[in-house]
Amino acid sequence: MSVIELKDVWKKYSLEREKATTLKEKFVSIGKKKEKEEVVALKEINLAIEKGECFGILGKNGSGKTTLLKIIAGILKPNKGKVKIEGKVVPILTLGLGFQRELTARENVYLYASILGMKKKEIDENYERIVKFSELENVMDVKLKDFSDGMVMRLSFSIAFHVNVDIILIDEVLAVGDAAFQTKCLEKIKELKEEGKTIVMVSHSAEDIKRFCDRALILDKGKIIFFGEARKVCEKYEEIIESERLKRWNEEAEKENKIEFDAFFEYPYVLKKGERCEISIKIENFTELPNLFFEGRNRARVFSKKLEDEKLVFRTDSLPLSEGEYNIWIEQNNKFLIRRPFKVLVKNSKESEENKVYMLPSSKAPFQDLTLVFGEIPEKEAEEFEKGKAVFVFENLESATNGKNACLFKENKILALDKKEVVLEKFKDEIYQNLAVKHFKEILIKTELGRSLIAYERNC
Amino acid sequence: MLKYLRRIYSSKDVILRLAFTDLKLRYVGSYLGLLWSLLEPLLFILVYSIVFPLILKANFLEWFLFFICGLIPFRYLKKSTMEMTTCLVDYSSILEKSRISAENVIHAKAISTLVSFLIELSIVFVLVSFFVQPSIFILFLPFAIGISFLMNLGLGLYLSVIYPKARDISYILTIFFEALMFLTPIVYKIEYIPSLYRGVYLLNPIARLVYVYQAIFLHSSPKFTEYLSVPQELILLFLFSLAVFIIGYKKFEKEKEISLELI
Numbered sequence: 001m002s003v004i005e006l007k008d009v010w011k012k013y014s015l016e017r018e019k020a021t022t023l024k025e026k027f028v029s030i031g032k033k034k035e036k037e038e039v040v041a042l043k044e045i046n047l048a049i050e051k052g053e054c055f056g057i058l059g060k061n062g063s064g065k066t067t068l069l070k071i072i073a074g075i076l077k078p079n080k081g082k083v084k085i086e087g088k089v090v091p092i093l094t095l096g097l098g099f100q101r102e103l104t105a106r107e108n109v110y111l112y113a114s115i116l117g118m119k120k121k122e123i124d125e126n127y128e129r130i131v132k133f134s135e136l137e138n139v140m141d142v143k144l145k146d147f148s149d150g151m152v153m154r155l156s157f158s159i160a161f162h163v164n165v166d167i168i169l170i171d172e173v174l175a176v177g178d179a180a181f182q183t184k185c186l187e188k189i190k191e192l193k194e195e196g197k198t199i200v201m202v203s204h205s206a207e208d209i210k211r212f213c214d215r216a217l218i219l220d221k222g223k224i225i226f227f228g229e230a231r232k233v234c235e236k237y238e239e240i241i242e243s244e245r246l247k248r249w250n251e252e253a254e255k256e257n258k259i260e261f262d263a264f265f266e267y268p269y270v271l272k273k274g275e276r277c278e279i280s281i282k283i284e285n286f287t288e289l290p291n292l293f294f295e296g297r298n299r300a301r302v303f304s305k306k307l308e309d310e311k312l313v314f315r316t317d318s319l320p321l322s323e324g325e326y327n328i329w330i331e332q333n334n335k336f337l338i339r340r341p342f343k344v345l346v347k348n349s350k351e352s353e354e355n356k357v358y359m360l361p362s363s364k365a366p367f368q369d370l371t372l373v374f375g376e377i378p379e380k381e382a383e384e385f386e387k388g389k390a391v392f393v394f395e396n397l398e399s400a401t402n403g404k405n406a407c408l409f410k411e412n413k414i415l416a417l418d419k420k421e422v423v424l425e426k427f428k429d430e431i432y433q434n435l436a437v438k439h440f441k442e443i444l445i446k447t448e449l450g451r452s453l454i455a456y457e458r459n460c
Numbered sequence: 461m462l463k464y465l466r467r468i469y470s471s472k473d474v475i476l477r478l479a480f481t482d483l484k485l486r487y488v489g490s491y492l493g494l495l496w497s498l499l500e501p502l503l504f505i506l507v508y509s510i511v512f513p514l515i516l517k518a519n520f521l522e523w524f525l526f527f528i529c530g531l532i533p534f535r536y537l538k539k540s541t542m543e544m545t546t547c548l549v550d551y552s553s554i555l556e557k558s559r560i561s562a563e564n565v566i567h568a569k570a571i572s573t574l575v576s577f578l579i580e581l582s583i584v585f586v587l588v589s590f591f592v593q594p595s596i597f598i599l600f601l602p603f604a605i606g607i608s609f610l611m612n613l614g615l616g617l618y619l620s621v622i623y624p625k626a627r628d629i630s631y632i633l634t635i636f637f638e639a640l641m642f643l644t645p646i647v648y649k650i651e652y653i654p655s656l657y658r659g660v661y662l663l664n665p666i667a668r669l670v671y672v673y674q675a676i677f678l679h680s681s682p683k684f685t686e687y688l689s690v691p692q693e694l695i696l697l698f699l700f701s702l703a704v705f706i707i708g709y710k711k712f713e714k715e716k717e718i719s720l721e722l723i
Contacts, residue, residue, distance in 0.1 A: 013721070021722060022628040074559055077717065093557035102485055114477040115558050 001086075003167060003198050004049040004072055009081035011042040011067055011222075041067040043222045045081070049215075051166075054189075054199045056209035056216030056230055058237045064222040065202045066093065069169050072200060087166030087198075090116050094171075096156035101145035105136065108144050109159055116163045126162045133188075134158035135181075154181055161188050167198045186211070206234035206241075279314045279328075291331045464709070471564050478568035483575055494579075501535060501580065512647050522683055525588055526674065530646035532580050533604075533673040537612055537666065538637040540573035544616025545623050546630060552723040562716050566620055570613045574605075581605070588677045595680035603694050604672050611669075611701035614708030621715040624722040644670050650687055665700050668693050 014037070041064045049055045059065045070076040071083060073091035098115045099108050109130055113123045131137055134154045144152065189212055193199060203209055209216050213230040218237050226236050279292065289305055292314045306313050468475070487494050505528060513523045544566050548555065551565045588594075623629055641647075644667045653661045662668060672693050678684045 021625060023626040023632075024628055026626065070556075075556065089559065091558060094553070097557050098481075098554045100481060100485060102488065103481065107481070107484070111477055111481050114474040115554060115560060117474070117559055120473045120477070 001051050002048040003051045003086045004047065004200070005082075005084040006045050006047040006071070007082040007084075009042060009045040009047075009071060009078045009083060010040070011064075011071060011076065012079050013039045013041055041222050042071070042078070045224060047217070047224075049198060049200060051198055052193065052196045053215065054193055054201065054213045056213035056233070057200065057202045057219060058204065058206060058209055058216055058233065059202075059219035060204060063219040065204075065219055066171055067222075068219065069093070069171055069200065069202050072167075073169050085167070088117070088164075089167045089169065090160075090163045090165040091169040092116070092160045092171065093169075095160065096152055099144060099152065099156065102143060104141050104143055105147065105155060106140045108155070109140075112156060112159045113163065116160065117165070118163055122164060126164070130158045130162045133161065133184075150181075157181075157185055161185070161192070165197070167200065168192065169200045169202075171202045172204065206237045209237075210234045293329050293331070295329055467561075467563075468567060471561070474560060475564050475568045475571065478565065479571035479575070482568060482572035486572070486576065497576075498580070498583070501532075505531065508647065516648065521591065525591060525681075526649065526678065527647065528584050529588065529674045529677045530644070530670045532577070532584050533608060534641060534644060534646055534666070534670055535580070536573065536577040536608060537669075540570065540577070540612040541615045541619065542630065542633055542637075543573055544569050544612070545619040545633065547616070548620050548719060549624060549627075549723050555720060555723065562620075562720060563617070563712065566613075566616055566712075570609065570616060573612070574609055577608075578605075584677065592678055592681045594677075597676045597679040597690060600672070600676050600690055600694060603698070604669070604676060607694065607697045607701045608669065610698075610705050614701065614705030616708070617705075617712040618708035621712050621719040624719040640664075640666060643667065645674070646670060649685075651685065662688075665697060669697055672697065 045068065057065050057068060067076065069091065070093070071078055072085065073089055073093075074083075074085065075091065096108075096112060098111055100111065103111070109127065110120075110123055113126075113130075114120070118126075131140055134151075134157070136151060136155060139147070139151075147155070189199065193212075199212070201209065201213060209230055215228065216230040216233040217224050217228075218226040218233060218240070226233055289307070289312065292305070304315050306315065487497050505524075508527060508531075509520065509524045512518070512527070513520045516523065547566050547569045548562055554560055555562060555565060585594075619629065619633070643661075643664055645653075650658065650661075650667075650671065668688065671688060672690055675684070675686070675688075675690050679686075679690075
């Protein structure tokens, strides 16, 4: 049963309205053309959150997280779309909202709790528990201005956690308080979850979301760009953050070291596999010639380097990388100068199709000791292979692959490299004979990490 | 309207808590507390009580009693309306981040200003009772207070949604109330107005309201002359304040969404 349901929700802010907030300004702006500017804070949000679920909303600053939370809370009304909420909601957008420094802690408990929507009777009943949780029993009659920030936080947390509602909305407030109190809060959240309360949590840190949430989504510029199981969403989010961090980092590094990539090397840095590749960079202030290598599914450092007309040119006749995304590293004296993400694309010719090599992760016996590599694998399976999921069982082996060529490894050596049918026959023979070799497993682990694939490929 | 009352009732706890906080901050914030918060009107009264009897050649005590009976209700109108006007902006952080509705914040303000008024009014009552025997008219007092409250709430609701769009109305209001004070029989009695203009003068409902308060407190004083019938005035004023409230409430309901985006 979903307790929160959003259907095609849109929220826009109009910037034009904000301009004139006094009569004087309005008078002055008479006759002037009004520049209407609309900012779309949320686009086409569809969302259903189940009862008892802990749901995370990830996103950068200004991606619309808080707006979404406010819409769920009913503080803001959407311009378009439907919001259905079942049960009592409490939004905790700021800790200690409305706290008055001149009043005592006791009075502030009552004030904050009523702002959060508690009735006086409920507060009376819960008062002892709130105070006990905050560990501030002795100072409840002290004015709040004499409290330390940490104490204020503790107090506000305890109040917020004792509001008796069905749905709790939390906005980036978990990262406060000392370690011990934080643990206590985390436990309290778990407890609330077990009580069947629905929690919606907003954060720009994937850590918090991963720790509590069952499901999550990523917001970017008001749109849901990723949705699903919290762990996966967090991974995706970290990826996004990492790539952005890299970009920033590289921009800085480029500035600092005065590295200039040549024009062809613009983002998204498309290179073609098996082709002649030249990367020239302009680099100043180096004591020793830097190295360039790729890191991704494979790691390669196959470039020759040469200094030509104040430019450092890395050159290779055949780019030995399989399809995927890589980082380019430029390293000098074991210190990284630059790191950039880029894509290597496979050329769409017959020749290269046959050269495209995939390796099957053989995690199930009796394949364990053997590795079979096919020339062409349909997209779907290739994807699954990348995730490390594709395990080809014996019966399906023929139908599973479409490629023309295949290669069989055993004991770190090529056993067969021929047309697919021929290699398959060989493979079957091997399995029937059930030859197990100890060293092979190690290599498999390596290949599953995508490290030694190139070596094989080149051997082919 | 019934829905409106039910809404108020269901959120009475938070309204009262906010009102209590507001009052507590007003009266407990400084060392002298209650006294200090009353000092400002006292000084105001003192200055006027020295200057005006001299100008008007009136008896000091007589003038003083007359003055406070009119001034305190008028001050209530002014303070309450102005505080409610800026209310949405003052409470913007709470309104933006909690589910408290805008009207409740204004209701809280209405209650806290009402309580301040009652405190001031009780001081007036004690002072006046020293010199003037309370008459049966004192029974009209709750009605007068009710009318004042309703009128202020209506004005407050109306102005509170305008203020976020036009923040300089607070200056305009200050000047307006300053002018209104002299168009109201507070520093002078109605008989100072030539009888020819008195009809026009009494078109001002605030003048009538202030007169009602004066009549309630000073009815038994020999110096007090009766111009208007108090019960009849109360009925008229009630209808007027009800109209003000309904207009204010309608305006508030219509525009609160837009105003809330601006705070």
